Amino acid sequence: MEFLSQTYIALRGPTGAPQSASDAIARLSDRLSPATLLADRRAAVLSLKGLTRDCKAEVGDRTLPGLLEVLQNDAEVDADTGKAVLETLNLLCEVSEDGPAHAKELSFKYTDYVLADEKTTHKLFALLGDHSFYLRLTVLQFLIVLLQNRRQVVQAYFLKAPVGPTTVISALEEKREIIRTVPDTNGEEWDRLEPASALDALVELILHGEYNGIYSGKRTKDGMELRGAALENFVQKDQIGEAIVQAMAPVEGSSEPPPMTPLLQALIIPPASPLEIAAVTSTHLSTLLFSDLLRFSSRAKTVARNIYPQPPLPSQDTGSFFVPADGTAPAIHISDEVPEDDEPQSLLQILSEHLSLALLSRRRADTSEREAREWDRLIVGYLCLLIQWLWEDPAAVRDFLEAGALGMLVEPINQIPESDPVIPGLCAFLLGLCYEFNREPGEINRSTIYPILTRLGIDMLVGRITHLRDDDRFKAIGPDTLVLPYPSQGITNSDGEKEAEIWFDWAFVDFWKSNYYTVQKGIAIDPKAPPPSAGQNAETATLVASLREVIQKQAQDIESLQSKLKELSTQSEEVEALRTQIASVQEELAEAQEKRQEVEKEQEDLLVLLDELVSEDEEEGDEEEE
Template identity: 30%
Template sequence: MFSSISTAPAKQSVSDTISVLSGRLSSATLLEDRRAAILGLRSFAKDFPATVASGALRSLIGSLSNDGEDVDTVKVVLETLLMLFSPNQDSPEASDEIVLWLADEFTQRQDNITLLLDFLEGADFYSRLYSLQLLTAILSARAERTEECVLAAPLGISRLALVTCADIIKGNTTLQESFAQLQVPSPLSQPSSGARDEGGPDRDPEVYVIDGLLDLTLAVSANDMFDVRIAACDCLKAYFFDHAEIRLHFLKRAIEGYKTGLDETANVLAVLLRPNNDDAIVNPYRPWFAAIITFHLLFNNPEAKRLAMAVTEGDAEDGEEIVTSIQSVAAHLLSGLGREQDSRVATGYLILLLGWMFEDLEAVNDFLAEGSNIQGLIQVVVRPGPADEIIQGLCAMILGEIYEFSTKDSPIPRASLHAILLSRLGKEKFIDRLSRLRTNPLMRDFEVLPQKLDPSSPGRLPEVFFDITFVDFFKDNYSRLLRAIDREPGLEIPVSANGVQQGISRDLVDSLRAQLGEKSKALDESHMASTTLERQLGQEQADHRKSRENAAVGLAKVNAAIDAVRRDHAAELDKLRQQLASEQAENARQLKQASQSKEVELEAGRRKLVSVQEDYKRQIEYTKKTSEAELEKLRRKIASLSDDHEKQLSKASKAAEVEVDRLKHRADAEAADLRATISRLEVDLMKTNKTKAQELHTLQEEHAAQLALTQQQSLAKVETQINLANESASKCARLEKELNEAKQDGLKIAANLAEVTDAKQAIQTELDDLLMVFADLEDKVSKYKARLRKIGEEVSDGEDEESEDESEDGQEQSDDDGESEDEAGNGQVTATRKTA
């Protein structure tokens, strides 16, 4: 019963596992299940590439298409496909035929290569990297077929090539200038089929790259070519980015082509000023691209704006009305809005006008010359019902910009324009339209939205309305234009173009007129002040000459005193140097004498010590010799006594035994006494040697101490002499410091003299400037009187007499002021003399 439970399940083979995973990948409905199946297949791809490819290759490629929006799934699929192209070397299924078969599977269907090319434009790094590696592997296996698929794919790599080219030349002046000289095959021409069939060379007509980019941007109408068109437009913008000369050259060529009427297909001005309404319905991006290119040509370029404004239509000699380029653009804009044309066309015109009229008073006045333009824009902004937020917001922005840069002298005066906007439009609606435009996803999320054709919506126009430069312009000036309607009409905005300020405040004009009368009165006062200044100048010159003479005399005295002090210091310094030299010689002599005397004393001490040592040695030797002689005498006496005893013993041995013993004991006692005497003498000798050695050591220490004391006394005398020398040196330094201070006093006197000279020159320069100002004021007064007489205003004699009376009063007041200034000047000169 339990045997079946304990039995292990049958082991599944690799091919069966791969088949199960392949079936799960093709039939699973959940993304997680498909991803798990792909991960399982990836684990077998390196070792069993043929089995995995035969069972799951098409399912893997289909997963790239079906699950292309999931980054993780795409990454795993691409990794699996790359493993199939590069299996392990020791795999039994690894062979070159597998790689060729995989490449054929990709290149047999154009959609497979197109799918990989689409991943190159994604944002994920690994998807782009693996797609590029996979294309490289396919190209290595089937080069010719892969090239055909890439070139035949929609857009292929042309868009990426144009974007790369734009990134390379943008901001590089050298590359921008050389880029225009390149020639490329015309994008509008078709290659000769006969030449290709016969294997002959491709004879497509070549054009300059700028003309080719214009043709690609403006003349191509296919919707699926939009990505290439916008890439070509970006390349054109990079060509004249931040290069004023190229922008002007490009615009001049466009103006010349517009006036001559040649090749209007790829001329931006011809597309804008002579639009084809039927073509705008089919290809609305043609005028949009033309407007964007022109916007970049004119933006922040006053010279280009001036050239574009000079373009007109109509012949005045034939009685035709002259229509300027701005009026033509405005007319086509309002006409398209009235026909409810595609909003992309109107958006392009509005972007162009916003960049053109910003901080350009002449362009604003030209736009206001046609009064219906304002009415048409207001009608679009206040139009009821569902409306395009982009169009209404841009129209409101143009109205705010026109009011911001309008003046009192505009065709529609600033005050009238302000009243029209408040009455017809209203502040709340104006702010509401601009706010809606700002919050519109196409404007708000411009940086994150893909500005290209949506492949998931074939046949529909892409949702591309703005340009990155215009988006930055809108965000930078949104607050300014939002508050423009709140600004008083009397306060005009000054604008500087080409270094010339345009637009003035009317209050400033009135104040200047009021100042004219004050300047006339000031002119008369200036005449009187000049006379006073001349008198002051004469007095100042006399005082200056006197102060200069006094300064010269004082300087001579100071120089003489400095020379005398210098001589005294030099003599005293020489005397001190001689005294120092003599003292140093005396110190050296005394030191030498002290050294010699000490050496003599030391030598005498040494000799005395040697003599004492010799005396002690002689005494010791004498004592030793005396002791030895006595010892020898005793020894001989003992020997003689021994002989006598032996002779007496032979005669009377028995009788003399007692005597012999007695004598023997006596001899032993005497010998012991002699030995004790010898020991005592030896001890006395040792004591005598020790005492004499101690006396010798004590004598040596006394001589050493006396020698050290003598050396210390000598060193003290030498240090005393050195201190005297140092005091002499410090005294010399003090005298040199006094000499330097005397020199600095002389330099200060010279500096004061130079300041007096500079003050004189400054007074003379100020007088010359005042004379020039008075001359200019006299000329201006004469011109003003002549202009007044020229326009019919009479200058009565009473006014002349009144001005003369005022001049006399001003003269008296100036005389009083002159006297006070003379006193102040005299006080200043006196202070200068005291300082000197």
């Protein structure tokens, strides 16, 4: 009754007459001021929440600053007020896929206002640590909306949040339904995290969709976007990635095998027919994670070659990482007895065998269209990992070729129809990569591979590589686009929700676009030709050539300027000589003028003397006459 009374007082006019929506929103906006009572602010927020559905633009334009102020000041003090204001902000910022264009623009406008600075985002991460379950749930729901609208902005703010990692891990450890809406694994700054379980928690979230294996069998769009967001920011620093890989390798001087990490265990699970969707998704995402650790780190690649996973015994407990919510753990086909004389296989050899097995299973005649697509996705994961691992790593290329890679790669290039360019394109790229970086002595060298390339046809291989970028699954990937809807037939899960899938991540697409020209150019080079400069792709080569032209032009300009300087130096010497001559002439002229003046003075004196003599003669003549 108190709430209804407060709401009625807030909505009625000064004389008790009903107000228009605009007048009511203006009055409610005034009641959001900190000068009012907390109960009045709560009532105003609840009223605005109801008005938002019909008057979204007016509520957002008039009250958004006040709502954010209430969030900052009252959410921690009163959970009900915090929940109400978060629900109102959620309604203002949520984008409806079926809504009109102007409604979407309005939601993005309010999202940009909320994210204008890090203040609101940091407050949301702080509220994740609140004791109120429903307040935390509402915070997570609002964060999901902000992430969907402006993912990169929220990720950047999270990296700077004072309490972000702590509250995120707290949310990950939540056992209730709240974990289904966790958006908080974006951009973990792992050097801040002290608990060793933080990494395993995030890896499990990526591989299985939810913490502790819950809901891992589902592939809804929201769930896959959550896992993709965690994947995109798995490791931010090379040193941390190298440390993760080092933890999988045996410790030098120790006879004990390294622990089986969730990521390594997901990588070594062999594909089994019939395929389990949860297992395929887990293995595929594990290849993306491991690629992220190796891509640009030569040290991590060196360590990875020394990883020799220990096959788990039948009685060994594999933990809960690979138990789907609606099924049992994927079967691991191993014998009860392991011969003592069998040498352990490296991780690279295991991945090669799994790729070969997947390619063989894909060609089975009794494979359904659904299962064939899952086999393709698993094969793409293996190929993308191997491409990024073997790049600029001749030792890994040698090991891969000695594991029988040539025949394994040649068959898909020839047999898989051109209607699906993804697998043939990736196989052709990997084959060209092996030829380009096969620089260490071994049984299979460049001279062995080159006849195979020429027999397949250089133009055909180049075409296979080029056609990969025309596939919709490749073209659709961008910095903010990772999850794709399932094909047009609209496959749904048991709850009637449409499924989604991940094929490539943006890091691989960007890597491929930067380096495919190098592979295309390299497969046509004679096997005895010297290796090109390491790490020079098409863009780098173009840049170097451009810089060389600039340097050559600058050298010519310098030479021309030096010639002009010499000419000017010669001219300056001539000018100096002329100046000396002019000075000498001026001195001679001055002397001549002085002499002239002296002569003129002497002449004047002579004339005066002559006049005086003439005057004296005249006077003497006059005297004589007298």
